[in-house]
Amino acid sequence: MPVICMAAAGEGVGALQTAVMAVEAEGLPPARMAAVAALGDGRLPRPVKATTTMLQGELAARVNVSFDERIRSHGLRDTSRLKSRTTAAGSQLAAAVL
Numbered sequence: 001m002p003v004i005c006m007a008a009a010g011e012g013v014g015a016l017q018t019a020v021m022a023v024e025a026e027g028l029p030p031a032r033m034a035a036v037a038a039l040g041d042g043r044l045p046r047p048v049k050a051t052t053t054m055l056q057g058e059l060a061a062r063v064n065v066s067f068d069e070r071i072r073s074h075g076l077r078d079t080s081r082l083k084s085r086t087t088a089a090g091s092q093l094a095a096a097v098l
Helices: 010-025 046-054 069-074 084-097
Strands: 004-007 033-037 061-065
Touching: 004 010, 010 046, 061 084
Parallel strands: 004 033, 033 061
Antiparallel strands: none
């Protein structure tokens, strides 16, 4: 199952829409997943939420991955250092893909 990752910003939303349209134009099965990487803590920007909601029928699941500075500083070497929201998003993404 393809996973489409995008930044939670205007350019990311445009890239998501383009990717979904390209998949459909090629006659491939619809995109099955979009992981929305939030740029900071808190709620998604309205345009991002609106677009991902609009494309919900084209996506098998939508996973919001909040910013976690520990990924940048430590990578995934020690998952115990990750925020619980990050771990939950990873589990949700893995469950949707598998």
